[in-house]
Amino acid sequence: GQNKEKEEFQCPSHIANGNYADPATCRRFYQCVDGYPYLNRCPSGLYFDDLQKYCTFKDEAKCGPLPTTPAPATDAPADTAQRCSTEDCALPYCFCSKGWHPDTWRPRGRKRPDVYILTVTQMLQYMTDPKELRDVNQIESWKCDKSIAVAPKPCNIWQTCALPFKIPEQNLTDTRYMETCRECPNVYPWLGDAGGTGIQGRDNYIFSGASGG
Helix, strand or coil, X not given: CHHHHHHHCCCCXXXXXXXXXXXXXXXXXXEEECCEEEEEXXXXXXXXXXXXXXXXXXXXXXXXXXXXXXXXXCCCCCCCCCCCCHHHCCCCCCCCXXXXXXXXXXXXXXXXXXCCCCCHHHHHXXXXXXXXXXXXXXXXXHCCCCCCCCCCCCCCCCEEEEEEEEXXXXXXXXEEEEEECCCCCCCCCECCECCCCCCCCCCCCCCCCCCCC
16 A cells, blocks of 8 residues: 555655655655655656656656766767856846857846836735836836845755645645745745735735835
């Protein structure tokens, strides 16, 4: 049964939390939490990709277990394009993505007067109180003279949380998993309760700052 399968599977180590392929079938995978394996099954028609660590379509899944260390390369790398530099990007937590280079990216979006870089909360506030395009430069919470607190750096040791998830209007109840640097919330964070307190409608997306927003 399921208990016997879990006893036979050994997590890589007590600190290696994450998803791992079931050696017997690609229709299942194990989620290791503090060294204990929890057996999970992919939804119908999907297979576990041991490289991307999620369930996907059969022709896209790389069935595992795959080796944790790549084999030495014998051919010259095909990608000889010029690499971008993170020093050329002033945005928080900027990284170089494939096909992007500062010399070929024009115009620079962050220097355009009609381009705004928003947080999720700012976007939700706009959705609850939309403005005409000619008035967006007057939205108080979008003004660039505001000082925004820098997000804390990622932690080295995190917790994996198994949390209840429920959407009453959809009659959906499930258990979802997340990793966090803080204490586990009471429930899985969702729209209306981003902190996972368990109090529906706790969040207010209406901006209540100074007048003019």
